[in-house]
Amino acid sequence: MAQSITHTPPTSTRSRGFTLVELLVLMVVMTMLIAMSGTALMKYLPRADLKYATGTIVSILQDARMEAIKHGPVAVIFNADGCTLYVDSGDGNWNTVEDNVATKRFSFSEIKRGGVSFSELPEKKVFVFGRRGRINPPSRTIKVKSRATELQIKVLTSGVVKVI
DSSP states (O other): OOOOOOOOOOOOSSOSSOOHHHHHHHHHHHHHHHHHHHHHHHHHHHHHHHHHHHHHHHHHHHHHHHHHHHHSOEEEEEETTEEEEEEOOSSOOOSOGGGSEEEEEEEGGGSTTOOEEEEEOOSSSEEEEOTTSOEESSOEEEEEEETTEEEEEEEOTTSOEEEO
16 A cells, blocks of 8 residues: 655744735835825816816806807806806896896806916906807907916807817
8 A cells, every 4th residue: 555645844933924024115115105196186186177167167158159049148247256147138238237147157266276267357258149159249268277277268259169
């Protein structure tokens, strides 16, 4: 009868697990990764706020154009803190906003981190869209800035809204 030979590994007095040095190295690497990602995130946030503000203003302008085509003249009125979409009460007077109905508003104060504003307000603060969705007076530009970055919103005479 043949005898089976079994191999037994040598016993070690060292227990399984990580050493204190290995854990410290891991913590240092994790800290460096967190610090680098936090720095990258802080650079991204102002740009994201600018895109949010610009996108919201573009949306309001596009809604104004659609509303004008469907129901008649509407206006978007700009001030230092944002803009408001008004539907005309029928008198055609946009200088007195009290008698017109505000349907949408946007304020830069909605952005909690701040830092986004108009780099310059449009010359004429009232953008009126007529029944065909065209803007009067023709072609306007709105500049929105956030620290070092600026985006421009161009409203063509046809009423088409573009971000430049």
